[in-house]
Amino acid sequence: MKNWIVSEINKDEAKRIQTEYGLPPILAMLLQIRGITKREEIEDFLQNDSVIASPFEIKDMKKGADRILSAIDNDELICVYGDYDADGVTSTALLYSYLETVGANAMYYIPSRETEGYGMNKGAIDILAEKGVKLIVTVDNGIAAVEEIDYANSLGIDTVITDHHQPTGKIPNAVAVIDMHQSDCPSKYKMLSGVGVAFKLVMALEGENCDVSSLLDNYSDLLCIGTVGDIVELKSENRVFVKRGLVNIQESDRAGINALIETAGIAGKKITSGNVSFTLVPRINAVGRLGFSGKSVSLLLTDDENEAMSIAKQLNEDNNERKEIEKNILMKIDEMVKANPHITNDRVLVIDGEGWHQGVIGIVAAKVKEFFGKPTVVISRDGEEAKGSGRSVEGFSLCDAVFACSDLLTHCGGHPMAAGLSLKSKNIELFRQRINEYALKQENMPFNACNIDCRLNPALISVQLVEPLAYLAPYGAGNPTPLV
Ligand SMILES: [Mn+2]
Numbered sequence: 001m002k003n004w005i006v007s008e009i010n011k012d013e014a015k016r017i018q019t020e021y022g023l024p025p026i027l028a029m030l031l032q033i034r035g036i037t038k039r040e041e042i043e044d045f046l047q048n049d050s051v052i053a054s055p056f057e058i059k060d061m062k063k064g065a066d067r068i069l070s071a072i073d074n075d076e077l078i079c080v081y082g083d084y085d086a087d088g089v090t091s092t093a094l095l096y097s098y099l100e101t102v103g104a105n106a107m108y109y110i111p112s113r114e115t116e117g118y119g120m121n122k123g124a125i126d127i128l129a130e131k132g133v134k135l136i137v138t139v140d141n142g143i144a145a146v147e148e149i150d151y152a153n154s155l156g157i158d159t160v161i162t163d164h165h166q167p168t169g170k171i172p173n174a175v176a177v178i179d180m181h182q183s184d185c186p187s188k189y190k191m192l193s194g195v196g197v198a199f200k201l202v203m204a205l206e207g208e209n210c211d212v213s214s215l216l217d218n219y220s221d222l223l224c225i226g227t228v229g230d231i232v233e234l235k236s237e238n239r240v241f242v243k244r245g246l247v248n249i250q251e252s253d254r255a256g257i258n259a260l261i262e263t264a265g266i267a268g269k270k271i272t273s274g275n276v277s278f279t280l281v282p283r284i285n286a287v288g289r290l291g292f293s294g295k296s297v298s299l300l301l302t303d304d305e306n307e308a309m310s311i312a313k314q315l316n317e318d319n320n321e322r323k324e325i326e327k328n329i330l331m332k333i334d335e336m337v338k339a340n341p342h343i344t345n346d347r348v349l350v351i352d353g354e355g356w357h358q359g360v361i362g363i364v365a366a367k368v369k370e371f372f373g374k375p376t377v378v379i380s381r382d383g384e385e386a387k388g389s390g391r392s393v394e395g396f397s398l399c400d401a402v403f404a405c406s407d408l409l410t411h412c413g414g415h416p417m418a419a420g421l422s423l424k425s426k427n428i429e430l431f432r433q434r435i436n437e438y439a440l441k442q443e444n445m446p447f448n449a450c451n452i453d454c455r456l457n458p459a460l461i462s463v464q465l466v467e468p469l470a471y472l473a474p475y476g477a478g479n480p481t482p483l484v
Pocket of ligand 1: 087088140164193194195230
């Protein structure tokens with residue numbers, strides 16, 4: 001069940017936008033409803049050349065870039081330390097390929113989702129130390145790696161963090177910590193994905209007079225996949241990345257992207273943010289979910305069409321396998337709910353099972369949340385240890401709720417809409433109680449809403465009416481497909 005919420009419209013203002021800019025009425029109405037009403041906002045939105053702000057607005061950017069430049073000059077081995085999801089993979093591919101082009105001595109490392117989990121770990125740092133790495137640059141992770149970075153320091157390895165996750169408390173003792181969510185970071189735009197932050201770092205490495213447009217020609221395809229994959233809002237800079245990226249993906253000269261498009265069966269079709277989110281992103285994620293995370297990065301980097309095709313085919317199979325595993329877990333949850341219907345009365349659903357595949361519990365949580373309209377955490381037990389992944393409903397900050405229970409958890413992190421955690425299996429019941437006590441303190445829990453832009457007289461609906469809506473694309477988080 002969903003709450004239908006029809007947006008308010010200010011007809012006079014819509015009329016003003018319509019006449020002032022000579023826009024079709026429906027477009028003017030939707031812009032007004034979505035709060036895009038000032039001249040520069042409208043121009044930004046429709047012309048898509050929103051200015052990408054200087055990277056140096058972000059705290060520590062100069063420090064981080066200087067450390068990397070000196071590593072390049074001194075031929076120190078640099079390791080880009082990424083993550084296995086689409087945002088982490090594209091961030092890694094973007095920064096690594098840039099470092100390669102400028103002749104840096106570079107490598108990349110993607111931890112295994114299965115055996116290492118998200119973020120930095122000491123075992124990985126040992127491997128990198130062995131290889132002679134002198135500088136680690138994290139992308140899409142690192143803000144929570146306090147102990148791991150101390151450990152790297154103790155081995156004489158410097159670290160530059162680039163991340164877009166919320167700081168969880170103590171900030172790691174790295175050479176530079178580039179994350180807009182630090183309370184003392186002066187940057188105005190905070191909604192970048194991991195790949196967006198990696199791109200800003202590349203801009204900074206290029207220096208004050210960097211040619212943003214040619215960097216976008218080179219990297220907007222990766223920016224688009226990571227930005228859509230991480231479901232950050234498609235406004236402002238993110239919108240530029242995705243809009244430019246969609247054009248770029250359509251005529252990509254990356255063998256891997258072409259192979260993905262072909263094996264996904266969308267060759268020759270117009271690439272939309274929807275295609276990216278439902279076909280490219282799940283395939284890139286699938287390999288991280290089921291093993292060999294580094295493969296997606298090699299897919300994005302290779303020039304060899306045969307290699308690209310063989311990895312893309314494998315990703316396709318992994319994706320099918322992922323869907324199968326997901327279906328089985330959902331069936332088990334369905335049985336659990338039928339046997340104990342009261343478990344769905346909680347404000348935050350916490351559902352656990354033994355040996356559920358780590359890589360798919362986040363997607364399962366998203367589906368359960370969609371169905372019941374409540375924030376949901378799905379936990380997989382592996383003997384005494386357990387790991388969970390949660391998805392929230394707009395208006396309830398899941399990371400705050402999870403952080404409030406952090407004394408029960410061995411690890412936690414995330415965003416308002418999604419969080420990850422690990423804990424002892426014996427604490428799951430207590431966690432369920434505590435997160436629900438936290439939720440009970442909220443006055444009202446948000447209800448799953450169906451946001452409707454406006455009411456239209458059915459007699460007015462025609463193809464001509466709908467055509468101008470293309471100007472509002474790409475659609476996604478923060479800029480949903482219009483619903484009337
Ligand atoms: Mn990310």
